[in-house]
Amino acid sequence: MTALGPAASLRDAYGAALVELGERDPGLVVLDADLSGSTRTQLFGQRFPDRFFNVGVMEPTMMSIAAGLSLGGRTVFASTFAVFAAGQAYNFVRQSVCYNRANVKIVATHGGLLVGGDGGTHQMVEDIGLMRGLPGMTVVVPSDAATTRAATFALAERNGPAYVRLTRESLPTVTDGSFRIGRAAELRSGNDLTVVAVGALVARGLELADDLARLGISVRVLDAASVKPFDEAAILKAARETGAILVLEEHSVLTGVGALVAAVTAEGHPVPVRRIGVPDLFGESGDPWALLDRFGMSMQRIRDEAWDLLRLRGRVE
Amino acid sequence: MMEPPRTADVAALETTAREIRRDIIRMTYLAGSGHPGGSLSVTDLLTALLFREMRIDPERPTWPDRDRLVLSKGHAAPALYAALAHRGFLPRAELATLRRLGSRLQGHADRGKLPAIEASTGCLGQGIGMAVGMALDARLAGRSHMVYAVLGDGECQAGPTWEALMAGGHYRLDRLVVLLDRNGLETDGPTEAIMGIEPIADKFRAFRYRTVEIDGHDFPQILDALAEARSRTDGPTAIVARTVKGKGVSFMEGKSAWHGKPPSKSEAERALADLGSPEEVPAR
Numbered sequence: 001m002t003a004l005g006p007a008a009s010l011r012d013a014y015g016a017a018l019v020e021l022g023e024r025d026p027g028l029v030v031l032d033a034d035l036s037g038s039t040r041t042q043l044f045g046q047r048f049p050d051r052f053f054n055v056g057v058m059e060p061t062m063m064s065i066a067a068g069l070s071l072g073g074r075t076v077f078a079s080t081f082a083v084f085a086a087g088q089a090y091n092f093v094r095q096s097v098c099y100n101r102a103n104v105k106i107v108a109t110h111g112g113l114l115v116g117g118d119g120g121t122h123q124m125v126e127d128i129g130l131m132r133g134l135p136g137m138t139v140v141v142p143s144d145a146a147t148t149r150a151a152t153f154a155l156a157e158r159n160g161p162a163y164v165r166l167t168r169e170s171l172p173t174v175t176d177g178s179f180r181i182g183r184a185a186e187l188r189s190g191n192d193l194t195v196v197a198v199g200a201l202v203a204r205g206l207e208l209a210d211d212l213a214r215l216g217i218s219v220r221v222l223d224a225a226s227v228k229p230f231d232e233a234a235i236l237k238a239a240r241e242t243g244a245i246l247v248l249e250e251h252s253v254l255t256g257v258g259a260l261v262a263a264v265t266a267e268g269h270p271v272p273v274r275r276i277g278v279p280d281l282f283g284e285s286g287d288p289w290a291l292l293d294r295f296g297m298s299m300q301r302i303r304d305e306a307w308d309l310l311r312l313r314g315r316v317e
Numbered sequence: 318m319m320e321p322p323r324t325a326d327v328a329a330l331e332t333t334a335r336e337i338r339r340d341i342i343r344m345t346y347l348a349g350s351g352h353p354g355g356s357l358s359v360t361d362l363l364t365a366l367l368f369r370e371m372r373i374d375p376e377r378p379t380w381p382d383r384d385r386l387v388l389s390k391g392h393a394a395p396a397l398y399a400a401l402a403h404r405g406f407l408p409r410a411e412l413a414t415l416r417r418l419g420s421r422l423q424g425h426a427d428r429g430k431l432p433a434i435e436a437s438t439g440c441l442g443q444g445i446g447m448a449v450g451m452a453l454d455a456r457l458a459g460r461s462h463m464v465y466a467v468l469g470d471g472e473c474q475a476g477p478t479w480e481a482l483m484a485g486g487h488y489r490l491d492r493l494v495v496l497l498d499r500n501g502l503e504t505d506g507p508t509e510a511i512m513g514i515e516p517i518a519d520k521f522r523a524f525r526y527r528t529v530e531i532d533g534h535d536f537p538q539i540l541d542a543l544a545e546a547r548s549r550t551d552g553p554t555a556i557v558a559r560t561v562k563g564k565g566v567s568f569m570e571g572k573s574a575w576h577g578k579p580p581s582k583s584e585a586e587r588a589l590a591d592l593g594s595p596e597e598v599p600a601r
Contacts, residue, residue: 065449071450100428
């Protein structure tokens with residue numbers, strides 16, 4: 001078992017990757033909506049001021065401008081907080097970007113409850129559902145800085161719209177950065193239970209696996225960073241080989257990855273699935289990590305649900 | 318007042334516009350749905366753009382230096398399709414497929430289906446932002462082609478329209494020209510009764526647009542305004558074109574009821590008689 005790697009900022013990884021992409025591709029353009037310090041697009045803006053447009057507080061129109069910039073063949077990145085990118089601008093992402101098949105990569109920071117103090121208005125827990133429902137949209141939810149970097153490069157290579165959800169908080173390094181679009185990464189092998197996790201909760205899935213390993217229980221951990229296209233094959237293989245799936249996400253359980261896993265398994269290989277995530281509630285102000293516990297994503301809850309599934313499977317008494 | 322060749326030119330444009338209007342009536346009648354009112358009001362603006370002012374070539378629809386047209390009021394798609402067909406970008410016979418299953422002519426134009434469309438529009442307040450993006454793209458690429466955005470007046474009630482206009486003014490996009498089809502009516506009635514947008518020319522000026530007000534059915538005025546816009550080097554232009562909703566069809570003129578309602582068979586035949594000559598249309 002490897003311990004978790006040191007915490008690193010996903011946003012810093014994104015900003016650094018953008019600068020590298022800007023060096024490689026002289027046509028690449030970046031937009032932001034008055035949050036360039038927080039999203040780290042400022043790094044690109046300082047290096048390439050002519051190709052950086054801080055449009056101010058107009059997230060809907062930022063999406064239209066980004067689409068217009070891209071239609072002649074450019075790769076365009078647009079960043080703001082998740083609540084603005086997926087919420088405020090939804091129909092502009094839908095029509096200007098997706099319906100136009102525009103090559104726009106929306107990289108949203110501050111997804112989920114981990115926004116913390118700003119409270120429920122800014123804690124976007126519906127974005128994965130909104131964005132994965134859009135035809136033609138690629139959706140990636142990186143679990144660490146290494147995957148953020150890899151995903152930024154991978155999406156720049158792929159023509160078409162994409163949405164990336166980053167967290168404000170730094171996260172422990174859990175992957176080797178070998179992210180591939182359409183593939184779930186198997187971070188732990190195991191046959192008694194599978195954990196499918198995204199974003200900040202991948203680390204909790206690994207903690208669970210390591211705890212249970214001491215009891216002789218092997219838990220497979222899949223990092224489902226590529227939410228769309230989704231690695232259905234890996235999910236169905238896990239369903240066949242481990243017989244139960246626990247999903248962890250810092251997102252509404254109504255429309256997130258848990259709902260997706262439940263649908264995929266129900267159609268392809270029905271097994272017990274438990275969804276851990278944000279219930280049908282808005283968030284609230286508080287310490288970011290305490291919020292995860294408060295809203296039902298504590299390690300204790302994760303252990304309890306895992307234990308239930310193992311009991312159902314007859315793996316434990 | 319005007320030189321003789323120009324008069325001949327204007328007459329030719331008027332003939333073309335009449336043919337486009339006739340197609341709008343035939344198309345919306347056959348489709349059984351659509352937006353004739355705002356299509357008829359914008360016809361002369363589109364005719365002046367596509368047949369005179371714009372540097373475009375049906376043989377090279379993706380020519381990088383072509384001028385761009387974004388129909389931000391996407392519901393006027395029948396006017397755009399008909400104008401593009403007369404200009405040689407698609408077969409005229411295809412116009413009869415408007416809104417039919419499998420047609421390239423979607424109810425609101427889709428660039429994924431019809432390459433002559435520069436930007437897919439429909440939901441309002443978005444095409445203008447895409448036009449701003451296109452003008453920024455051209456500037457970055459060192460190209461000098463024009464980008465025309467055609468706005469509806471109901472669309473001027475939408476906040477994002479002003480976001481995009483603000484951006485066009487802020488970046489001093491001298492290749493950007495906003496044409497407002499100011500027919501005064503939206504779906505439910507007069508704009509000024511529902512949510513007033515006046516003084517609209519002053520609003521454009523406040524957003525840093527050199528703004529002219531013209532009669533949107535007078536070709537010399539339209540062409541002059543477009544020529545002046547092309548000659549600008551210091552910022553964007555707004556052309557407030559006063560128009561008549563349903564223009565050219567006596568019983569549709571000035572009636573918001575014809576915003577989103579197609580003509581019946583007898584109405585289509587009366588409309589075609591108004592537009593030059595009687596014609597029997599097939600049963601729908």
